[in-house]
Amino acid sequence: MTEAEIINLILQGDKDKFRLFVEKYQQMVFRTCMGFLHNEDDAEDLTQDVFVQAYQSLAGFKSQSSFSTWIYRIAVNACLNRVRKTSRNVILQRLDTLIGIKELPLSMTDSENPEDILIRNEHIEWLQKALDSLPENQRTALVLSKYDDLPQTEIAGIMNTTEGAVEALLQRAKKNLRKKFFTTNKKK
């Protein structure tokens, strides 16, 4: 059964068929949400919201793009909205930009003693903030490329832009991250 046929059946009232889409795309949507939110519970909540929203607007799906591209768009928009809504994050982000991201502890180790775990967690938090401080379009391109391993053509389709623009966004995102890493180290 093709996706178009499944959609037709769902629109005719066979809502259980929507489970096929959920099972096929839930991991992909969850990964995207993780890329933006970095929290398992939040990502799961948002994944649910994305599918509910997709179900509600299924009648508006025009088959001009693939179903996966369509649901990626919903997921990315939902993630960006969630990030915008979480004012606490925004305030932190602005503070980070103004005063510079807090400095990193020097050592990096994988051993399991509590102090190292704490340092590691601080590193993770710092990195997540560095990712979150990127401009929205750079962040979206980076998440879709790194978390979902999508080719640039597909990212361009989701972001409604050209492949060249996606390439430029990815380069700028990486450059910005490197700059952040470098300036943090320089402060020490």
Add this chain to the structure above:
Amino acid sequence: MNCQLCQKELDAYQEGRLSPDMRAQVEDHLKGCEACAKVWKLLIFAERIIDQEKGLQGNPFLSTRIMARIENLETQGHKTIPVFMRLLKPALIMTLLAAAIFLGVIMGNIYKPVVKGKEIPFELALIDDATMEMIDMLSNE
């Protein structure tokens, strides 16, 4: 090789896209430059964190939960409040607000503070207008 060039090539180095010569230059620079070595370490660390987050599997009951929410949505759908009822509340609030403003303006216009009239100078108070001579009588003189 300077720091700027080294950091520019770090992505290509990480992805194994550099020529052997360039690769050797980057490696030499990383051995000698502490700042660039730290950036390199952070890039690897970032990649590892992304891989960890990416590797997380969603809750196995996620699809069941989603379907349950959709089911609830359907049942709630019958209980949805009609559009005019949803519009009624903000409309009522706006009407009350407009009425309050209107009343405020009316009250403001009605209220006139008691202003103490200007005191008449003592000399003027003695003048009795009734007994004043007519002006044409004055002109005849």
